[in-house]
Amino acid sequence: MSPEGPEDVGREPPDMAPDAFRDAAHRTAEWVARYRETIEKLPVLSRAEPGEIAALLPVAPPEEGEPFDALVDDLDRVVVPGLTNWCHPGFFAYFPSSSAPPAILAELVAAALNQNAILWRTSPVATELETRMADWLRQLVGLPPDFRGVIQDTASQSSFTALLAAREAAGVDARVRGLTGRDDLPPLRLYISDHGHSSLEKAAIAAGLGQRGVRRIAADRSYRMHPDALERALLEDERAGIRPVMVGATIGTTSTASVDPAGPIAELCEAHGVWLHVDAAYAGPAAMLPEQRPRFSGWERADSIVLNPHKWLATPVDCSLLLFRDPDPFRASLALTPEYLTSDDEAEVNLHDYGLSMGRRFRALKLWFLIRWHGAEGLRALLRRHIAWAEAFAGWIREDPRFTLAAPPSFSTVCFRALGPGQRRPAPDAPGAFDPEAGGEEADALTRRIMERVNREGRVFLSHTALGGRTVLRLAVGSYLTREEHVRGAYEALDRAWEALVGS
Numbered sequence: 001m002s003p004e005g006p007e008d009v010g011r012e013p014p015d016m017a018p019d020a021f022r023d024a025a026h027r028t029a030e031w032v033a034r035y036r037e038t039i040e041k042l043p044v045l046s047r048a049e050p051g052e053i054a055a056l057l058p059v060a061p062p063e064e065g066e067p068f069d070a071l072v073d074d075l076d077r078v079v080v081p082g083l084t085n086w087c088h089p090g091f092f093a094y095f096p097s098s099s100a101p102p103a104i105l106a107e108l109v110a111a112a113l114n115q116n117a118i119l120w121r122t123s124p125v126a127t128e129l130e131t132r133m134a135d136w137l138r139q140l141v142g143l144p145p146d147f148r149g150v151i152q153d154t155a156s157q158s159s160f161t162a163l164l165a166a167r168e169a170a171g172v173d174a175r176v177r178g179l180t181g182r183d184d185l186p187p188l189r190l191y192i193s194d195h196g197h198s199s200l201e202k203a204a205i206a207a208g209l210g211q212r213g214v215r216r217i218a219a220d221r222s223y224r225m226h227p228d229a230l231e232r233a234l235l236e237d238e239r240a241g242i243r244p245v246m247v248g249a250t251i252g253t254t255s256t257a258s259v260d261p262a263g264p265i266a267e268l269c270e271a272h273g274v275w276l277h278v279d280a281a282y283a284g285p286a287a288m289l290p291e292q293r294p295r296f297s298g299w300e301r302a303d304s305i306v307l308n309p310h311k312w313l314a315t316p317v318d319c320s321l322l323l324f325r326d327p328d329p330f331r332a333s334l335a336l337t338p339e340y341l342t343s344d345d346e347a348e349v350n351l352h353d354y355g356l357s358m359g360r361r362f363r364a365l366k367l368w369f370l371i372r373w374h375g376a377e378g379l380r381a382l383l384r385r386h387i388a389w390a391e392a393f394a395g396w397i398r399e400d401p402r403f404t405l406a407a408p409p410s411f412s413t414v415c416f417r418a419l420g421p422g423q424r425r426p427a428p429d430a431p432g433a434f435d436p437e438a439g440g441e442e443a444d445a446l447t448r449r450i451m452e453r454v455n456r457e458g459r460v461f462l463s464h465t466a467l468g469g470r471t472v473l474r475l476a477v478g479s480y481l482t483r484e485e486h487v488r489g490a491y492e493a494l495d496r497a498w499e500a501l502v503g504s
């Protein structure tokens, strides 16, 4: 006699039969292919007004399921109008982030496999492939084999994890004792330059150092951290009983892509026993190019390094590589395995020990597809072209008296300003050729109006920053679909905007 089942479990939940799945997958793939093919016809920046997309969405979820075709149709009706098209070839704002076809397809596979790489045994392949992909990237950027890596979602998470490790390495024992109700704990400090990324400041907030625990070190005229200023700060703080926990050096700062001198900073960190973290979230991939490698000199002395394949390496968000030498402080800060996940196998690498998340996506698959399909040579070609086109753009700006370079072009990033008629700029060859203040307030206003006009036109998207309190435009080349004509198009859009606003 077999046991009886429960009386009534209601209707069958819908399931997509294999052939229906196949059709739906083809339809979706076709939609994606067409999106990529026609992306240039779309404005880079969404033209939606706030609330416009929400108004297209039913307020309540549907009670009855809908046909799959209706879902795909709504990609055009609802999704496309609300897109800021990050993969658009005219995307030059912030730092571009785009997705290459093999990596897009790997994401489909990763979703189907739905691996959760908590422990080795919860996904041997996601664990071992991630470890190998981290090592492939390490080799590609020329770092020594004593670095190992894990893949995190974002650079923010990578830097935060590194700060927690640095805090343990500095003997704080926050893991066991916490940070509250202690009278033995001196103030803790993180040092970054004026141009260090906000994610490090956020990490300091979350790690209990607080915003007051972040000491901003003055940068020189080329926006690089001043090692002398760093040394003075370390000495002053040590004398005052403050404990330095981490120095965050940036290779490729957010405003100008400037490069903090990692070698001299590493020297100071070693002398003072302070953890060195290198934030190369944007520029890191450029270390794959032998001709750019000297700009990274000294980063091999860091304790931890972050670089984002999801920024300048055509990998869909999210994918950030955290490299480090010594796993112990990472494990000391966060490794914690609940009883139900324990096992006796000593040889296992358990990736959840290296971050806050227990559940971890199968992110290595997209890197595996990306790197194998392009080959190292293909990826280097991509980066090399972006840098060459940015340099060409800087050359056009240099030749054009209506504009002026505001900072030395760096990697694939160019900072510049517009000038009004008759406004003087520094001679392109003069020592002060990069003057963010040329043209003063009047040029600020014009620069902003030009940016707004160019962005409204929709063919390219540029963003701005502030240097010396002045408004500066940025062009960062880094999108997978960008070609030289699009970079030229950015210059032509600037030319049109200047003529429309100022010209006769």
Ligand SMILES: *Cc1c(COP(=O)(O)O)cnc(C)c1O
Pocket: 095, 153, 154, 155, 156, 157, 197, 199, 250, 252, 253, 254, 279, 280, 281, 282, 308, 311, 320
């Ligand atoms: C983009 C960027 C970050 C933040 O990266 P997320 O992955 O979005 O957290 C941090 N530092 C630098 C230098 C960056 O360019």
